[in-house]
Amino acid sequence: MRDAIRPETPYNHRMEGWIRIGDVQVDIERLRALAHTCDPMKCRYTKCCCRSYEVTVDKLEIDRVAGTVPDAAKLAPTLIEDGELIDPIDETEGGYCLNTDEEGECVFAYRTEDGAIRCSMHSLALQWNLPPEDVKPKSCTLWPLAIHGKNPAQLSVQDDAYDFPCNTPIEKCTPRLHRGVAEIVEAIFGRPFLDELQAALPQTPE
Ligand code: SF4
Structure with a gap:
């Protein structure tokens, strides 16, 4: 059975490494460890989000x-x-x-x-x-990030994200989100949310 990508599903997760912005708990460790670059050419022969969920x-x-x-x-x-x-x-x-x-x-x-x-x-x-976020479903704009639950919602990374060639781990954490991840956060939550998140990231790489 295929997984669903949906904006909101029930989910429990450890809170260590998370921060709260407004009504959203953000899994900063997983978000900043992700590099995402959409490249439709890579989808020719490999796993593609548009035929996986x-x-x-x-x-x-x-x-x-x-x-x-x-x-x-x-x-x-x-x-x-x-x-x-x-x-x-x-x-x-x-x-x-x-x-x-x-x-x-x-x-x-x-x-x-x-x-x-x-x-x-x-x-x-x-x-x-x-x-594009004004036309496409929210689920598609959000991928490979995921939102689970409500009050507070939890923003993290889709569990199988690294099965896809457009997603790669960042070995050395940087004090900024990868551009592809930042663009998704801004499209879904807006610029003030993104700015607050970027400012909350630990500035010294671990
Ligand atoms: S709506 Fe567009 S982005 Fe979403 S799964 Fe279909 S083709 Fe892919």
Whole structure:
């Protein structure tokens, strides 16, 4: 059974090495030990996030995601079946998720001529001059980070993140988050949250 990436799931974790910012507990040890660089070319022959998870969407995202289908289908042919646009949302016992093809690949994923796997919602956002996080599901923007629980929510790293070639461990901890991780934190939580997190990182590498 495939793991789900979802913005919020129940989770318990040790609190050593965590800091709290507002309503969020942040696993700073794991966040700052991660380097993340999205490179669709690497997805050609290796594990890819767009065909590895059940991508959950919340009710508020359903209309937004469904609204992209007519344009996204011009890039992602899996959004068309028998000449008709498909419903990209599947309802499960646990809520709603994005549909996949028979290979388990998200119906919004598509391949470019060079074989790279790309997200049609992400591509549309760039065409529309919108931040991708304003178009894609939160689960996708967040990956390879993960949010568990509520009050407080816990921000950490997806357990299988290092199975993917776009994620590598940082051997020597630095006093700043890796740029790819910082961009995700800013997209989800905003710039003031990121600044507070960066300032809270121990400044002397251990
Ligand atoms: S919506 Fe886009 S980023 Fe998310 S799994 Fe599908 S193709 Fe990948």
